Amino acid sequence: MWQDWLSQRRRKSPVAAAQQNPERPRSGNRQPLTLRLHAETAQTAGRLQTMSxxxxxxxxPSIYKLYPTVARxxxxxQIDCDFPDTLEVVQRLSPHAALAxxxxWNLETLSRLCYYAYGPTxxxxxxxxxxxxxxxxSAGALYPAELYLALRGAAGARNGxxxxxPGEHALELLRPADWIAWLADAAxxxxxxxxxxxxxxxxxxWWRTAWKYGPRAYRYCLQDCGHLAGNVILVAAALGYTATVVYNFVxxxxxxxxxxxxxxxxxxxxxxxxxxxxYRPPPRGAPDQPAPLALESLPPMQPDAAVDAILPAAGATALREPAAVQALRRCPAALVTETEHRQLQSPDQAPLLRPTVPVSLCQSLxxxxxxxxxxxxxxxxxALSAIIQALDVAYATDSAQGALELVMIVIRVEGVPEGAYRYDAASRGLILERAGNLxxxxxHLSLDQAFCAAAGAVIFFAADLGNLVQQCGDxxxxxxxxxxxxxxxxxxxxxxxxxxxxxxxGAFYDLETVRFFNLPETTAIIYELAIGTPA
Structure with missing residues (x-):
């Protein structure tokens, strides 16, 4: 029983328990490459002790990539700051929300899109x-993500x-012409x-993060790209545009x-x-096959053993034909847990909490x-309710939503008893799993980072990774x-x-966290947020 396991853990220090119960990755040649890398990069007390x-x-590496020979x-x-209230924009992400x-659609708007998404602040x-x-x-402020864009019809900027x-706050032209139909084919x-x-x-x-964090950098690189995509859709919503996140493409x-x-x-x-x-009909037919780009970029790439360790898993995630894209879009989201209403603490529903002085999205960015x-x-x-609602917001995408679930430790939140909870998206409530000061x-689960003990809550993203990868692919x-x-x-x-x-x-005791929340063994922790009263 999970209660027995937890009581045994309470009789010894968390670190000592971790050392006596090492987390070992699964083995086997048939294990999907992403799951193998995930297991091999799981944080354990033993691994941390031997890690330099x-x-x-x-x-x-430099955090900036430049193309010195292309037109810029x-x-x-001059970036003004007149976006709507941050909370209003987050609610506007819903694909059915009314837009301003x-x-x-011009060069000034492109400037705002790029700067507020990824500019130096x-x-x-x-x-x-x-x-x-x-x-x-970005993990370690290493910024492995790069931002490219295919444009059509923006006043002041040629199609391309x-x-x-970011360092120059400029767009570097890699290819002229309208290539969006080519991307539509890929999607x-x-x-x-x-x-x-x-x-x-x-x-x-990859190299920009892997040189420091090793193969676990694969997770951080993906999460950093997700953060940047989140900024793009939020800034687009603030501008009154429709943004769709596309996860699946060739x-x-x-x-x-x-x-x-x-x-x-x-x-x-x-x-x-x-x-x-x-509405306007899109151009029909993709352009001819793009010629190889023989463009010099700086700084030059360097070999790295950690990147070599990442590449098999990264390569396994690639989709190679449109049929694979369409099949993945039909793959259902598998939930980690089923709803069992033991004790329900319902967070406030809508609208999101409004601050006394509205804070515009650009101020938040x-x-x-x-x-x-x-x-x-x-x-x-x-405040906890508003943050949970932001984590659960719907947005336009080509992928099924709902595979990520939230579990959390509430430490000091007004009106919410301390304890371990699971968020139930169906009822938009918190289900108490274990009461007490945790x-x-x-x-400890956050790699013994002391500031997490002073947080109001730590929130973990969980997913039934084992079954999802087996059913839907890497x-x-x-x-x-x-x-x-x-x-x-x-x-x-x-x-x-x-x-x-x-x-x-992005770094936590992977399997210990799964066990602490009594989640199925096929579950993985994907990410963690700590929230609290800032010092």
Missing amino acids: TDVDWSRQ LALTE APAA AQQALPGATLTLRAAP VYHYA AELPAVAEADAVFAISSL DEPVNRLVGLSSAQEAVQILVAIRADRA LGRRSSHQFKPAPLPGD SEWAM RIYRNLHLEAGLRAEAAYLVAHALGVGCTGI
Whole structure:
């Protein structure tokens, strides 16, 4: 019984228990490659003890990619800040929500889209260095994601495929002409792509994170891409546009279009944006096969053993034909648990909690920072409710939603008894699984990071990863990590608007967390958020 296991754990320190019960990855040649990498990179007390803490900072790659030989289109330097309230925009993500009048589709609007999604927003002084922070969070501020976009019909910008250079706040033209029909073919003729005015392609440059974090960096790279995709759809909604997240597409044509070698960098997710709500038939037929791009990019890539370890799993997620794309879109979401109403603490429903002074989305994008210190003061219960609603918000996508579930440890939240909970999306309530002060567990499961014990709550994303990958294929592994980052981004920004501290955590004791919440053994923890009163 799980209660017996938990009582045994309480009779010894969490660290000692972890050392006596090591978490071993499954073995076997038939195990899907993504599940194998996930198991091999699971955090355990034993692995942490043998892991070197020395970081060779001389090996750190630049966080900026540039194409020095291509034409560069400078974007608007003066960025105004007149977006709607953050909480209003998050609610607007619903595919059925009413949209504001769309902004003019022109170069100034493109500037806002790119800057608020991924532009540099602050500089932080460190011993011997200055750290540049961006609108989207990133594990270790390493920023492995790159932003590309295919444009059509934007005043002041010729049709083409571009790379966004954040350091210069400029678009670098990689290919002229309208290539959106080509992307629609890769997306198995998804109407949202075929009718789009822009398609954002978000890639991951593996080396930029793997040099520091090793093969587990694969998870962080995907989550970072999800955070960036979340910003793109939120900024698009603030501009009155329709945005659709596209998880499933044939990979090779997309990578070829933007000139990427998947052994170094590969597109992970697309966001199709329709600026004009008036229907117009999309152009028929894709352009001819794109010629190979022989463009120099800086800095040059370097070999890395950690990247080599990532590539088999990353390659296994690739889809190779439209039929595979369509089949994956039909694959149902498998839930981790069934609803059992033991004790229900219903969070407030709609609308989301409004701050006394409304905070615009651009203020949240510019001001959002990860909090690594919390005051041991209780969070308002409606703040937790608003953050949970942001994590559960519906948005337009080509993929089934609902495979990610939320479990959490509530430590100090007004009106919510401390304990371990599961969020039931059907009733939009919290189901109590275990009562009591679990702050020590919140800290321990989060790799013994002390600030988590002072949090108001720690929230874990869980998924039935074993069954989902077996049923739907390796691509679902990639999609779940992307979706976790996207949903976490909405929560990050809502937390900022409410004055709540928030930080994403990609490293935790994987299997111990599954066992603590009494989840099936096929379950995996995908991501973690800690929220609390900022110090």
